[in-house]
Amino acid sequence: MRIIKYHIAVALTCMSFCMGACKEDKDIAGEQGTLQLSVGMSDKITVASRTLSNEEQTQLEQACKVRIYNETSLVRKYEGTDNVPSSIPLMSGTYSVRVTAGDSVAASFDQRFFEGNEEFTITKGQQSPVEVKCGIANTVLAFTWDESLKEAFEGDCQVTVTSATGKLVYSSANADAKGYFSLPADNRKLTCKFTATKLTGGTYEQTTELTDAQPATLYNMTCKYTATGQETTGGAWLTLSVDETPLSEETTTIGIKQRPVIVCKDADNIEYDLEQPMYLATNTKGTYYLIVSTSSPLKGALLQNDRFTEFGVPANSMDLMNLGGKDASVEASGISLHAPNAIMETGGTWKIQFSEELIAKMTAQEGQVTTTLTATDKNGKQRMVTWNIVVSNATVATTEAIPYEIWTSKATLHGKVIGTLAATPKFQYRVKGSGSSWTTVDADLTESTFSKEITGLTPGTTYEYQAMDGTQASTVTCEFTTETTFQPENASFEAVSDSSSIILIHGTGQSTWWDTGNHGSSTMNKNVTTPDTSVKHSGNQSLLLSSQFVGIGKIGKFAAGNLFAGKYLDTEGTDGVLGWGRPCTSRPKALKVYVRYEPATVDNGGDYIANGATDQGIIYVAIGDWAGQEANGGTWPFVVRTKKASSLFSTEKGTYSGDGIIAYGEKTFEEAYNDGGNMKELTINLDYDNFGGNQRKPTSIIIVASASKYGDYFQGGDGSKMWLDDMELIYE
8 A cells, every 4th residue: 555644834845944042032911932833644455546636735735624622722834834923922831733634525536635733832932843743634445355255246345334424335356445534423333235146146235333433543444255155145154344443643745835934033043023113223233044945946136225326226126046147246235045955946045145244224314224035936825914113223123913812992012122121111092183181101021021001991992002111112013903892783683573473683674684493483373482561671671582392292302492693504404504793893791681590391302301301591692703504505603503413513622612602691591590580690600711811813703692501402391481672792
């Protein structure tokens, strides 16, 4: 068997570079170290003579999913290798990274699923290189068709392999086929049914089971005929032996190409973050390098600076790989390209040197000098970086605010020390363009950086700020815009309409923000969610969620009274397809709602809640950055298919829904909830700390309420009721 292992390098291709400690300590709001990540994927059981096509390689690169977790939550996620930064700032602590690629289908002869996991530690002020080795995560089956089968059977022999979720048919006519199965964790059984035509006529069948088939394991199964001296009419004369091989034992490698990576270093080999300006004093003398790393030969290196000719460089724009005879004059001006001859044909590391004399010219006066470099390899893969030098004799510099540290009414300001402090560092800030006087606050200094959280800001407002050394302000002014506050539409449920016997939670002609299971239950002339004018907190009515059995006689299903942000998309048989979530880029701290809950005794029980128990209701809210799932021609943050338990919403780490959450809160009602029969105020706090929401920005919000918590499983009590009114998101 030919064995192949291939690499997708998320940060620096398969060359695996490990950078040194940063010159500027990245102690920004606790982000005290950086991760440099490379990923290898191992295709260890490729079918003989088959290699990955360029299209397959590109697809894996673009679809690779990288998830970084701290001990409790997801803190970073990336889609595609090109979107993973070469350095990832993280707070000191213990982390794990999970990388997946490919297709996790139930059963396939060609679609494979790759997964890798690694734990690592981030230490203050240090770079932490981490390599994740991804292997095939499928359970893999291959069949060897022994020559002895021809002694008993004629023509093609087949084995049908069936799992709980999929099926493949193997044939002796395609002896090299490998089957890839994604098995449910709670059902790892594979049933193998051998079928063939006997030489004496008629069909022969024999069934064998693998009861605990493991992931990332190849099962090579041999079908063999053994003569027993009896007529070939059945019996134990056909054997199916199993050779079990963990896929992690294979080793051979080939490479997948990744676009160039560019970093900046000085003569002491200390790296600078090109995402941030480089602060240099006037008349700085030092040698600096832009270093280009590629896995293919470099085709072009376009260097641009609108002031190059001012500094004595022959042109403001030049391709260092194609200088057209100007090599000597460019090098004489202070720019030179260094690369060993051996890598010119294979790819490797190029150094673009800026001499001391040129840097001195670039820093001769205060201001900003901007240089861009666009590197392109022979495969057309490209990367562009901007190198911003801020020339200043100030002792402090203002640095950009971190997006996830900007909320509706608070933000964290950042600065760095670039000289010798004369006084305590401070910040001054004001509304941009207001012309108002500055507000000044003392900063918290930690080694070479300082920061300060400011509060009492106005939502949806742009502010500007400067770092200060005593009364001396930085020459750099940065700005940020606070998050806007956001509220659900029709949050008091005053607007409802009746369309073809379906009660909709919006007014006639208005857009749908909320929806319910009424679309399904109305086929049996019942609505499980209705307006109620007899119970309310304010306005004309509340919304009543009523759990009930929907059907005729014993034919039907239990339906929980429910409400969700999103849209009812389709009915599949007696099950619903729901698109959950609505756009939201704000981070509220809580959900406030007025509720009355009256549980019934469970009479549609099951595995989750027993008959005779008191029913339970639930309200939950999730803020997240889900990538989106497609259903019925549209894309939604989360799609629920009630006939598939595996598609239901979960907060579990490692699931699509769980990893998309950045904040979550819920209230389970285990008994009646009211205020003397009236509605009662309820506040559901949102937990950002345990879901990574302090380091991520949201795109969507999901709100769900149900009079029967286990209604997703069609379990609960006929007659459980929940009233809702005046829902509101609360902000700091």
